Amino acid sequence: xxxxxxxxxxxxxxxxxxxxxxxxxxLLVILAGYLYFVxxxxxxxxxxxxxxxxxxxxTEAFAKGxxxxxxxxxxxxxxVALLSALVLVGLGFMLFGSGRRPEIEDGHEADTKAExxxxxxxxxxxxxxx
Numbered sequence: 203x204x205x206x207x208x209x210x211x212x213x214x215x216x217x218x219x220x221x222x223x224x225x226x227x228x229l230l231v232i233l234a235g236y237l238y239f240v241x242x243x244x245x246x247x248x249x250x251x252x253x254x255x256x257x258x259x260x261t262e263a264f265a266k267g268x269x270x271x272x273x274x275x276x277x278x279x280x281x282v283a284l285l286s287a288l289v290l291v292g293l294g295f296m297l298f299g300s301g302r303r304p305e306i307e308d309g310h311e312a313d314t315k316a317e318x319x320x321x322x323x324x325x326x327x328x329x330x331x332x
Contacts (some may be wrong), residue, residue: 212237217299223294238280242272256280 216224242253251268254260259273 215300219298220294220300223290223298227287227291227294230283230290234280234283234287237283238277242269242274242276244268 238256241255244251244253246268251265253265253269253272256277256279257282260266260269
């Protein structure tokens with residue numbers, strides 16, 4: 203019995219575009235968390251008035267009158283940032299996908315040079331029939 207590594211298929215890895223979209227989506231998720239949890243303050247004549255946050259809006263009548271819809275606005279902003287992150291990841295994988303590496307057998311690349319294709323999937327123009 204030989205001890206050579208055999209893989210069951212082509213291993214996948216994220217393409218550069220998908221990686222960038224994923225990083226940007228993580229930043230949008232952080233922004234959504236910031237907008238949802240950070241307290242909202244209004245500058246008043248006698249100081250700063252706290253309006254709670256999108257996760258804990260004001261409950262008193264006076265605070266509701268002063269703050270109006272700021273908590274709802276921040277909740278909607280957080281939701282839009284979160285949905286944008288999901289759309290960005292989805293489009294990143296749809297447009298850029300994941301790259302495929304050729305199967306490795308016995309420590310060597312799969313025999314794709316015989317077909318005129320290098321391991322990156324680029325066709326060798328010298329081997330194309332005219």
